[in-house]
Amino acid sequence: MPVIFYARVSTADQNLDHQIAQAQAAGFVIDEIIADHGVSGVSTSLSERPQGRRLFDRLRAGDTLVVRWVDRLGRNYRDVTDAIRHFIRQGVIIRTVINGMTFDGSTSDAMQQAVRDSLISFMAAMAQAQAEVTKEAQKAGIAAAKSDTRKYPGKKPSYTRHDFEAVQAMLVAGSGASFIARETGLSRQTILRIKTDPVAAEAALTRWRL
Numbered sequence: 001m002p003v004i005f006y007a008r009v010s011t012a013d014q015n016l017d018h019q020i021a022q023a024q025a026a027g028f029v030i031d032e033i034i035a036d037h038g039v040s041g042v043s044t045s046l047s048e049r050p051q052g053r054r055l056f057d058r059l060r061a062g063d064t065l066v067v068r069w070v071d072r073l074g075r076n077y078r079d080v081t082d083a084i085r086h087f088i089r090q091g092v093i094i095r096t097v098i099n100g101m102t103f104d105g106s107t108s109d110a111m112q113q114a115v116r117d118s119l120i121s122f123m124a125a126m127a128q129a130q131a132e133v134t135k136e137a138q139k140a141g142i143a144a145a146k147s148d149t150r151k152y153p154g155k156k157p158s159y160t161r162h163d164f165e166a167v168q169a170m171l172v173a174g175s176g177a178s179f180i181a182r183e184t185g186l187s188r189q190t191i192l193r194i195k196t197d198p199v200a201a202e203a204a205l206t207r208w209r210l
Helices: 019-023 051-058 077-089 110-147 161-172 177-184 188-196 198-207
Strands: 001-007 031-038 064-067 091-094
Touching: 001 019, 001 051, 019 161, 019 177, 031 051, 064 110, 077 091, 110 161, 161 188, 161 198, 177 188, 188 198
Parallel strands: 001 031, 001 064, 064 091
Antiparallel strands: none
16 A cells, blocks of 8 residues: 655745655655645645645555654644544554654554544644744744844854754654754754744744745
């Protein structure tokens, strides 16, 4: 059965290379890539995205859907839980690159189903929480950048906006700095700076228009 990798980037100038490289490094052999560019995971549900809609038509029982983390499916609690449960009912296996989670409908045991569904709900809630944290950090970062009257923007960040969002997602998911550094290729010190002061990290990106 095919392994289909779904990716999403929220701005048109971002690319999918990092998400694909992460999946391949984790051992996934991808048969097909379906991706949405420049689409918000907060305001646009999976079924409303140009390529997200394809998943509902493309996936069949026994297929495996791989995503970097559940936030690629969406950053709205209801949208993410509805989408995952829909695919599970269709017999699709869902696997995440980050933390190596697997969701499927293979069990008929009520307790195991309850644990699975609780975990899905938790991860969906974390995806929405991470989006809200990032939004607040962006607002604060923009305000901080506007209030900085220096013409020199300071040292250019060693991370991209995509890196920043990935780090934020993994921090919310409970991953440690060393694990995130390995997954993203960033230094542990950079991860800790983002964790300690996400507003300053966002402000640096804004000053450099990254």
